[in-house]
Amino acid sequence: MTTDRIRSFLTERRPEGPCLIVDLDVVRENYQAFAHALPDTRIFYAVKANPAPEILKLLAELGSSFDTASVVEIELALAAGASADRISYGNTIKKERDIARAHELGVRLFAVDSIAEVDKIVRAAPGARVFCRVLTDGVGADWPLSRKFGCDPAMAIEILEYAHRNGLTAAGVSFHVGSQQRDTEAWDRALEMAAGVFRTLAERGIQLTLVNLGGGFPTRYLKDVPVVGAYGEAIFGALRRHFGNRLPETIIEPGRGMVGSAGVIKAEVVLVSRKSDEDPLRWVFLDIGKFGGLAETMDEAIRYPIRTPHDGGEVAPCVIAGPTCDSADVLYERDPYHLPLGLEIGDEILIESTGAYTTTYASVAFNGFAPLQSYVI
Amino acid sequence: MTTDRIRSFLTERRPEGPCLIVDLDVVRENYQAFAHALPDTRIFYAVKANPAPEILKLLAELGSSFDTASVVEIELALAAGASADRISYGNTIKKERDIARAHELGVRLFAVDSIAEVDKIVRAAPGARVFCRVLTDGVGADWPLSRKFGCDPAMAIEILEYAHRNGLTAAGVSFHVGSQQRDTEAWDRALEMAAGVFRTLAERGIQLTLVNLGGGFPTRYLKDVPVVGAYGEAIFGALRRHFGNRLPETIIEPGRGMVGSAGVIKAEVVLVSRKSDEDPLRWVFLDIGKFGGLAETMDEAIRYPIRTPHDGGEVAPCVIAGPTCDSADVLYERDPYHLPLGLEIGDEILIESTGAYTTTYASVAFNGFAPLQSYVI
Structure with missing residues (x-):
């Protein structure tokens, strides 16, 4: 997995001390593999995985959108050439002044998992679109996530309804099946839950449109992992199973899978x-x-x-x-x-x-x- | 434990964002408590605990010596006013070029725990003093150390003899009883082992002179910890018990206990x-x-x-x-x-x-x- 370009760089430059060398050709191939595997899904690169300007610039040119964790990451994505409508502020834990700053910069899509966070967005980014992160169990992941992010589905329904009634656009739900997820079927259960949230809110007159499928796409370390195409097929199958012909807008947030x-x-x-x-x-x-x-x-x-x-x-x-x-x-x-x-x-x-x-x-x-x-x- | 000076600083300056405020008066008191508790022991502040220039400068003025982990830390200690004879290169894992650089800067005291490391010092810092780190069990520590540093006593004897035969000064042994060590008696077993190493090498005609008692001195977090004086008494008692009237030169390496x-x-x-x-x-x-x-x-x-x-x-x-x-x-x-x-x-x-x-x-x-x-x- 050490490419010829990396080998040549090391031989010619002989950099002193420990260092990371990233081959942009591999990033490009990874982006194209995601785009091919999930052609109707928008790709939001998780900037936290590696915010090197050269990587962000390449991905911006390829058409990627960006999942960001902080105002600094939003600024990096903008500097790389992404317009604000291609940026999601995906951290569920934000200072109100950071939300205001993101809003000033043009960002209109925010993650929440609590009423208190919705309140901040109502004040600091009126009219924004929000998606609510829901807890999943992380079975099959090498690194199942803690309960840190997300809330249970019943609370997500309350939160999205509350956002809607307070002038925000209740866009949809997000979840994360666990980092380095090697089971392509892991998205199935989460999508079943998401479809349930969509139905309940539709009954209350609120039409959700967005499912953020999160990250979790693996990198090959020592163990084999399925190819990206297998994830695409499994996810598309699960979407059809739970949403029928009314497929929602979807986004994915690969980080490790893009640059690892x-x-x-x-x-x-x-x-x-x-x-x-x-x-x-x-x-x-x-x-x-x-x-x-x-x-x-x-x-x-x-x-x-x-x-x-x-x-x-x-x-x-x-x-x-x-x-x-x-x-x-x-x-x-x-x-x-x-x-x-x-x-x-x-x-x-x-x-x-x-x-x-x-x-x-x-x-x-x-x-x-x-x-x-x-x-x- | 938030001093009036820290409270005033926060009230007057209202710094933005998360920040650490260190009160030098407390560092001074901690230094004096160590000096008072172990009057015949040299204090080598473990720079890695907090390398802020103001802390190093104060401690250099108070007469402290410095335990360093890298060339950068050696340079920081020198810049703070410590002479090179008050600096120990206490990391057992050093690149040979870093040993050479330390030697160039005047450092003459080095930690080892392997023959390979002695070889590097023989080549890069001929004639230096070395002490060999020995493994201890860490019982009683909130954070017992792994086996990463040190070797067993039998190997320490070989290493020190090898150093002696290759032109270095085999100064003595070091150990670390575990971080945040709350049992004042923890030093007793380690000193018994150290005295054994001294005896064996004396029988081979090599007179060790130095026991590096390491760090491990705790900071009070939520649980109570013994006062520094209690450590001093216990350590002095153990030294007398195992070394009799021929007390070795001793040094301690408080880090957490100095600035925590x-x-x-x-x-x-x-x-x-x-x-x-x-x-x-x-x-x-x-x-x-x-x-x-x-x-x-x-x-x-x-x-x-x-x-x-x-x-x-x-x-x-x-x-x-x-x-x-x-x-x-x-x-x-x-x-x-x-x-x-x-x-x-x-x-x-x-x-x-x-x-x-x-x-x-x-x-x-x-x-x-x-x-x-x-x-x-």
């Missing part, structure tokens, strides 16, 4: 050691860890593919850890990672599928280490 | 909501979370005291979460936090004992949110 596979982190082996002479495990310390951009190894949730100069040689289990003086800065220990026995101090390795949720996760200066450098080519 | 209680984070309530009409729990969303500086709430390990404008009123359990669109950005959920029922959107709250491991942990721009602002007064 486009990025590779170059890192260096700083130390290989054992804890005792009898220790069966080697400890491999890299110049990047949990605080330098690999936060998603938290609980060993995501297992990145790693390439070394010794691939093909005999392997043995290792603990892999980062360079900081923080004992929590360990990437893989509970389930040791197999790396070549030939691995040595000073070796450069490639950590693949790291295009999403790495650069912006890096800490500002923990232990004095610089944040992750990024090159978009 | 000196800082308060001002934050704002962004949303208070429930997930359903029947939900017994309120969700309280703040403008700071795990990615904005409160990373140590990971696994709900550290429970910060929180002050609100409604303290004294009736309380009820809440989930507390941060402002990002990341479902892992939840501070307290497994064990809900009791906050006043009167708490409202827009309220300013104070998160106390947040002087350590907050600013530098903040992510560079996750979700477009700025890193934690810091004011040292």
Whole structure:
């Protein structure tokens, strides 16, 4: 998954220190795969996955819309060339002054999951369109989401009715089937719920029009994942099953699925050691860890593919850890990672599928280490 | 624990957005308490806990030495006025070029826990003093450390002998009894082990001189912790027990214990909501979370005291979460936090004992949110 362009960049530029290289050709292919798999669905790229200006500009040119989490992300999307009608303020937790600022910038689509948030939008963005996030169970996801976002369907109905009665456009519902979702059928149950919300509100004279299908589209790490086309078919089937011929307007919010596979982190082996002479495990310390951009190894949730100069040689289990003086800065220990026995101090390795949720996760200066450098080519 | 100086600063300056305010008077008191409790021990402040230049400058003036994790931290300590002989490069995982740079800057004390690391120091910092970190069990710590740092005592003996034979000064051993260690006796077992290493090497003609007692000194969060004097007495007792009248040179590396209680984070309530009409729990969303500086709430390990404008009123359990669109950005959920029922959107709250491991942990721009602002007064 390290493309020829990335290999050439590394060979020619030899950047110092740990860094991420993103290949825009892969981002383009990923965008086109989504657009092809779900031709009637608008794509809102989840800017938080990787807000590099070059990525946003490419996606804006390709016709993408943008899911944003903050005013800063809205400004980035606008700067990349997206018009305000292609931007959704998808965070359900917003300061009222940030809603006002987004409204000033022309944004008209907002996420909510509570009456209190609707009240803020009524005051700060009168007349805006809102969609209500509903809780789902996240079965089948490598990283099921917590209950942080969304409310139960009965409360969503109240919230949308309340929004409608207070001068907003009750646009529809959103949900998120869980990050790195490998079950293409996960959208079925959520769409059944969404159709129920549509029906109940229609009975009350409120016509919803929008289903935000969220993100959750996976990147291939070590385990295989279904192709985007399989998700498209499963989602289209579920839409037909639950909405019949009256298909709603739909949007998706891929982040990881759009940029994860486009990025590779170059890192260096700083130390290989054992804890005792009898220790069966080697400890491999890299110049990047949990605080330098690999936060998603938290609980060993995501297992990145790693390439070394010794691939093909005999392997043995290792603990892999980062360079900081923080004992929590360990990437893989509970389930040791197999790396070549030939691995040595000073070796450069490639950590693949790291295009999403790495650069912006890096800490500002923990232990004095610089944040992750990024090159978009 | 919010001092009058911090309250006045907040009232007069009314800083916008989440921020940390550190009161240098408290840092000074903490330094003096350590110096008083362990008068014969050198204090090496763990720079990683909070590298604010004003803190380093104050501690340098008070006579502190500095435990550093990287070349950047060494440069910060030098810039604050510490001479190179007051700096320890305490990270056991160092690139050889960083060792060379530290050596160039005059640093002569280095941590190791492997033969490979000794080899680097032999090449890049010939003649330096090294201490070997030994694994301990961490019993009694709120946050026992992983096995990331240190090796077993038998290996430590080999490593120190190897260092000695290769022209380095085998200075001694270090250990860490676990972060936020509330058992003052935790140092006893570690010192017994250290004395054993001293004896074995003395039999081989190598006289160790240094015991680095590490950090682990706690900050008072919600639970009471022993006063610094109690640690001093327990440690001195253990030193006498295991080293008799030939007490080694000792150093401690307080980080959290030096600055934790000196800082308060001002934050704002962004949303208070429930997930359903029947939900017994309120969700309280703040403008700071795990990615904005409160990373140590990971696994709900550290429970910060929180002050609100409604303290004294009736309380009820809440989930507390941060402002990002990341479902892992939840501070307290497994064990809900009791906050006043009167708490409202827009309220300013104070998160106390947040002087350590907050600013530098903040992510560079996750979700477009700025890193934690810091004011040292």
